[in-house]
Amino acid sequence: MSDGPVDFAIFGSDPLAQLLAGLLASQHRQRIVLISADRSVFGLNSAMDLSIGAFTRPETWALLRQAVSETTKLLVRIGAKAGIERIDPVLFAETAEGKQALAYIRHVAHGFGQHVERLATGAMGMDRDGILFRDAIWLDRARTQPMLSTWLQRNGVKRLAASKVQVTFNSSGGAEIATEGNTLRAERAVLADDNSIITMVAKTLFGQQLRQYASTVLLTEPAGPLLAPVMMQIDRALTLSQGPTRAVAALVAAGADDALAQAGGLLANHAHLRLAGLGKFQHLRTGDGAQFIGRLQFGGPEIIAGMGPTGAFMAPALARWLAGSASAEESGYFGHRDVRDNAGSLVADYAPGLAP
Amino acid sequence: MKYQPHRLGVETPHLLGGSAIDRARPLRFKLNGRTIHGFAGDTVLSAALAAGIKAIGTYRGEALALSERFSPSVLDLGFAGAAAQTLPMARTPAVDGAELRTQGSASGRDLFDTMAHRRSQTLGLKLDPGHRLVQPWLDGPSEGHTDYDLIVVGGGVAGMNAAIAAGKAGSAVVVVERQASLGGEGALFGTMEGEETPAESVARPIAEIAALPNITILLRAEAISIRAGRVQVHQVQLQGSRPIGKILTLVSKAVVLATGSLERLPVFPGNRLPGVIGVTEAFERARRYGVWTGASAVLSTVAGAPYRLAMQASDAGIKVLRIADTRPRPQSRFIEFAKAYGITQASGMAPARASSAGKAGLSITLQLAFEGYHSDEPAIVADQFIVCGGWQPELSPWHAGGGSSQWNAENHRIEAAAGPAGVVLAGAAAGWFSKQACQQSGVDAVNLLFKRKRKAIHEKRIDPIYETLDDPTPITQGKGSLSSYLDAGQSLIALPPATTSRWPFRRPEPWSLAQQPQAFGICDIAAGVQLGAIEPAHAGTIAMERTTSSMDLISLIPTSRSPADAPAAIVPPYLAGRFGARPQLWVIAANEARALDVGSLIYLNSDGHDPRLAIGAVVSTDAEAVVALIGKDDCKPGDGITVNDQGRSIAARITARFDATNSAAALGSGAGPL
Numbered sequence A: 001m002s003d004g005p006v007d008f009a010i011f012g013s014d015p016l017a018q019l020l021a022g023l024l025a026s027q028h029r030q031r032i033v034l035i036s037a038d039r040s041v042f043g044l045n046s047a048m049d050l051s052i053g054a055f056t057r058p059e060t061w062a063l064l065r066q067a068v069s070e071t072t073k074l075l076v077r078i079g080a081k082a083g084i085e086r087i088d089p090v091l092f093a094e095t096a097e098g099k100q101a102l103a104y105i106r107h108v109a110h111g112f113g114q115h116v117e118r119l120a121t122g123a124m125g126m127d128r129d130g131i132l133f134r135d136a137i138w139l140d141r142a143r144t145q146p147m148l149s150t151w152l153q154r155n156g157v158k159r160l161a162a163s164k165v166q167v168t169f170n171s172s173g174g175a176e177i178a179t180e181g182n183t184l185r186a187e188r189a190v191l192a193d194d195n196s197i198i199t200m201v202a203k204t205l206f207g208q209q210l211r212q213y214a215s216t217v218l219l220t221e222p223a224g225p226l227l228a229p230v231m232m233q234i235d236r237a238l239t240l241s242q243g244p245t246r247a248v249a250a251l252v253a254a255g256a257d258d259a260l261a262q263a264g265g266l267l268a269n270h271a272h273l274r275l276a277g278l279g280k281f282q283h284l285r286t287g288d289g290a291q292f293i294g295r296l297q298f299g300g301p302e303i304i305a306g307m308g309p310t311g312a313f314m315a316p317a318l319a320r321w322l323a324g325s326a327s328a329e330e331s332g333y334f335g336h337r338d339v340r341d342n343a344g345s346l347v348a349d350y351a352p353g354l355a356p
Numbered sequence B: 001m002k003y004q005p006h007r008l009g010v011e012t013p014h015l016l017g018g019s020a021i022d023r024a025r026p027l028r029f030k031l032n033g034r035t036i037h038g039f040a041g042d043t044v045l046s047a048a049l050a051a052g053i054k055a056i057g058t059y060r061g062e063a064l065a066l067s068e069r070f071s072p073s074v075l076d077l078g079f080a081g082a083a084a085q086t087l088p089m090a091r092t093p094a095v096d097g098a099e100l101r102t103q104g105s106a107s108g109r110d111l112f113d114t115m116a117h118r119r120s121q122t123l124g125l126k127l128d129p130g131h132r133l134v135q136p137w138l139d140g141p142s143e144g145h146t147d148y149d150l151i152v153v154g155g156g157v158a159g160m161n162a163a164i165a166a167g168k169a170g171s172a173v174v175v176v177e178r179q180a181s182l183g184g185e186g187a188l189f190g191t192m193e194g195e196e197t198p199a200e201s202v203a204r205p206i207a208e209i210a211a212l213p214n215i216t217i218l219l220r221a222e223a224i225s226i227r228a229g230r231v232q233v234h235q236v237q238l239q240g241s242r243p244i245g246k247i248l249t250l251v252s253k254a255v256v257l258a259t260g261s262l263e264r265l266p267v268f269p270g271n272r273l274p275g276v277i278g279v280t281e282a283f284e285r286a287r288r289y290g291v292w293t294g295a296s297a298v299l300s301t302v303a304g305a306p307y308r309l310a311m312q313a314s315d316a317g318i319k320v321l322r323i324a325d326t327r328p329r330p331q332s333r334f335i336e337f338a339k340a341y342g343i344t345q346a347s348g349m350a351p352a353r354a355s356s357a358g359k360a361g362l363s364i365t366l367q368l369a370f371e372g373y374h375s376d377e378p379a380i381v382a383d384q385f386i387v388c389g390g391w392q393p394e395l396s397p398w399h400a401g402g403g404s405s406q407w408n409a410e411n412h413r414i415e416a417a418a419g420p421a422g423v424v425l426a427g428a429a430a431g432w433f434s435k436q437a438c439q440q441s442g443v444d445a446v447n448l449l450f451k452r453k454r455k456a457i458h459e460k461r462i463d464p465i466y467e468t469l470d471d472p473t474p475i476t477q478g479k480g481s482l483s484s485y486l487d488a489g490q491s492l493i494a495l496p497p498a499t500t501s502r503w504p505f506r507r508p509e510p511w512s513l514a515q516q517p518q519a520f521g522i523c524d525i526a527a528g529v530q531l532g533a534i535e536p537a538h539a540g541t542i543a544m545e546r547t548t549s550s551m552d553l554i555s556l557i558p559t560s561r562s563p564a565d566a567p568a569a570i571v572p573p574y575l576a577g578r579f580g581a582r583p584q585l586w587v588i589a590a591n592e593a594r595a596l597d598v599g600s601l602i603y604l605n606s607d608g609h610d611p612r613l614a615i616g617a618v619v620s621t622d623a624e625a626v627v628a629l630i631g632k633d634d635c636k637p638g639d640g641i642t643v644n645d646q647g648r649s650i651a652a653r654i655t656a657r658f659d660a661t662n663s664a665a666a667l668g669s670g671a672g673p674l
Helices: A016-028 A060-076 A097-109 A143-154 A194-200 A256-266 A306-323 A328-336 B042-050 B108-117 B157-168 B198-210 B278-291 B305-315 B334-339 B396-400 B437-449 B521-529 B536-546 B660-667
Strands: A006-011 A030-037 A084-087 A088-094 A114-119 A131-134 A137-139 A158-161 A166-169 A175-179 A182-191 A212-220 A230-233 A238-242 A247-252 A275-286 A294-295 A301-303 B022-031 B034-040 B055-059 B061-066 B073-076 B086-088 B100-103 B121-126 B141-145 B151-152 B173-176 B213-218 B221-227 B230-239 B243-249 B255-257 B261-263 B277-279 B296-301 B319-327 B345-347 B349-356 B362-370 B375-376 B381-382 B385-387 B391-393 B405-408 B413-416 B423-425 B584-590 B601-603 B617-621 B628-631 B639-643 B646-657
Touching: A006 A016, A016 A060, A016 A143, A060 A084, A060 A097, A060 A137, A060 A306, A060 A328, A088 A097, A088 A306, A088 B255, A097 A114, A097 B601, A097 B639, A131 A294, A182 A194, A194 A275, A194 A301, A212 A256, A238 A256, A238 B375, A247 A256, A275 B536, A301 A306, B022 B042, B022 B405, B034 B042, B042 B278, B055 B108, B061 B305, B086 B243, B100 B334, B141 B396, B151 B157, B157 B173, B157 B198, B157 B213, B157 B437, B173 B221, B198 B437, B221 B396, B255 B437, B261 B278, B261 B521, B261 B536, B277 B278, B278 B305, B278 B385, B296 B305, B296 B349, B296 B362, B296 B381, B305 B334, B319 B349, B319 B381, B334 B345, B349 B385, B362 B385, B391 B521, B413 B521, B413 B536, B423 B437, B584 B617, B628 B639
Parallel strands: A006 A030, A006 A182, A030 A158, A088 A230, A182 A301, B022 B100, B055 B121, B141 B243, B151 B173, B151 B255, B173 B213, B255 B423, B277 B385, B296 B319, B296 B385, B319 B345
Antiparallel strands: A084 A137, A088 A131, A114 A131, A166 A175, A175 A182, A212 A247, A212 A275, A230 A238, A238 A247, A294 A301, B022 B034, B055 B061, B073 B086, B073 B100, B221 B230, B230 B243, B261 B391, B349 B362, B362 B375, B362 B381, B405 B413, B584 B628, B584 B646, B601 B617, B601 B639, B617 B628, B639 B646
16 A cells, blocks of 8 residues: 655654754645654753854855844744753853854854854863853743644645654665554655764765764753853853753763763852753764765755754744745855765864764 | 650561561651650661651642652761762661761751651752752762673662672672662562462572672662763761762673662642552662551552561551552452451552641542543542552663663663673663562573573463453543652652643743653653653653753763864865965965954955955964965065954054965865865
8 A cells, every 4th residue: 555655754763853844844845754763752852952063154144144033933833932042152162273263253153243252261160161151042841842743734735753753864865764564655865963864874875975973962960050041161062951850861972971071060160960861863064064064975865964052943944945935045055064074064063072 | 665656566467567677776867956765677668667757849839759769968967078978868877876967058947857857757948940859979989890790770689680690600790789788679579380489589599699709799778870881889888887989880891780670650730749669669768678658548550469468567557558559350369368368459550649748648549540440439548549550660770871772662661782892781670570580680691691502481471361461551631730740760750740820821831851851761651652752762762861860960971081182274174175276385474563362364455344355364463474375376574464353454464474384284184276
């Protein structure tokens, strides 16, 4: 038995994948199936959604300026306002390379209207530089998720659990999805989060473009207030966040031991801070630190990777790009982040060295 | 006994007299200024319980029971000020003449009670959020490390049989046991036809271990961290007559986790009030130390073993008012025996709620719960409410060591799945039920680790026709002004009390297990699955993530590693292509005495503000020169430019080409084409 074909099969569980699926269905009249890993809301979040990131490229900030506003309005419209928090996050660094990148980020972000301030010397502790962004947007996934699910259902997005399908990609970019006796054909397949790429693409095909690395999430019991609700150490790819319960979540691009060392070092002033959770994940980064939107060298599905914390906010522009209705600026941006030669990448962004 | 109101007498023979204590050797010590009477062999906790202390203090205004799994640390005032000598109350032996103080925030009223009346039934700790139980003994330095061929965590029948199997083959073995003696908690379950008695199945391996000098036993020791071939242990030792704490690091490529099982706490309002106790703890407390609260008890169970405790309690002079079984028509040999004792039994009954009845004890309400029908029975007043919610394999150390697990719907519990190399579970922790299987699994774990020939493990269980299978843990929601805790451990996760708002349109914030900002116990997660708050398919993942050791973050930090801080290249890779195809490095200077900042963007004139239109950026500043990367082909010394420093336009000029030799070095290997 075969179900009718769909235009896009979107693979992913993150807000980016869900927003892409919903936008393609609702605004671009595409037939969509969304295939997501079955993950509990109780699970530790392996990533976060923030409207800013450690970007040095002006074109990224230019695109974000419009995309953040568009995404926020969409979330409000679909009833997910409770999941939108306005915060003043801090980016900081302690290595020479990181401090240098921080300086470029500050100047470029300011050029696009971001309210960004350099923190006073010593505010971040010895030998660290920090900058503070005003009025950034942080998505609370637990509060956003129910509204996104309702919105997807309302717009006719078919949903399948990744564990219950068998997928065969074809060289033209489509896929055949077998599930419980049915086969669904998708004209185009898009892998929109790290987990789906790692699960569905052989690591040997990543080449120089994608690099897989271990990451760890640590959750502590309630702690004293941090300097800011979100603090990103850009040269360690480490993010601390603190919600209303005052528990601190540390997302660290490292294995458990290194993550404990790095996060523990930053939180050393919080005496007797006990661990409340520890999750181990695998993530991807691009070889040159830039976003990757395109196909790997073997062809196959389209891949979206390396978006940093802003992936969800780029969803409207990405949906237009996939649907063929992107603006010239968007086409230029995503076009340049398709297959590229990393040795001489002209879209390279700040990429701290991570252990493989 | 005048000073030990909760110590069972031994005037008539019974099995709950206290095998660990020597009644011929009384002792006295001070706890929070109050004199506690006990016996040699007591722990500080058992002596305090025998002295009539039932509560640890309050949490969110509700009294909480003092128990083996929820008791504070004590500081020996002989070591005042030395945090390392703070010891866990449950593992610290009571010694004559000691002067101890519990650690944590004391509430004013309870402290007054303690100081003034000396007969308070509470330790008076105020455990509101932010004042959780402190465990400073976790943070002490480790005293070097010792290598073994095998580390066995847990000294019950499975752990002992594992140690013997390895010890007989000449391996150097260490056994880590929380209690002051080997044996575990299997005695509650009695024996089946043809098996050794519980006493024999403990005495035999103890004798065998004693004859093997290559087996080291660490008693009063708890594994506090398990990772990659290293087990950190906190042990309470006696230095002369004074208890001291030590952290030991054990190293081995082979680890057997025989950590037993935890008893599930039935979920109902008031389930952690002083006087409410799990059947395993009630049994062990009485068997080891002869401690029992009050003269009357009500039991609620989902299994057969608690009937055995009811009979032993009757033998010890306790009035067992009722045994309520959640199973509609339970069958068990223990049930038949209990009937012969004349104990009132009721089936299809679950605990509905408990509340304080003042000096009379507890007011206990049972509920007829059958196929969706619920009806409360008249309340019963008793000194103690002994509850049994079944047993959950203790997998927290397994998870901490990297093991995985999954929900087993048939057994209503989380069971182990794949684990890391070099770590094997045994006994009840591995999911085995019978004593025979636990014994065999200890041997099998060693065979597996040392790549020896394995033998099949035989699970010996009585046909369900004669021994009804255990029910799931009962969960009763609603009705009751007290919290319903999901577990009896340290997490203190509870369903909130049922409240009604004065404002008809005001909805309370929905309770969410996911939002609880503390480590979960594995029983919390099992309860979460039963409550429908955690999907069964995700229980294993959540258990791995959230049943962490709940240790101090700082104490978990491995050897600190300082990252190598390489100097930054003057032109980082992310500037590639930013300012045209062939940008050049120039030395620039502000026209006025202004400091220029790295990252400041350079424009042709002061009208420029869009970073995409910048012709360059400041890439280096030091006392001698400011260097800029500029992508303008016809640049020459003397040309005017504008440096934009976050909105401030600064007039500047190009002064010279940056030295070409230095320039090449400055680009660094990671720099892209310019």
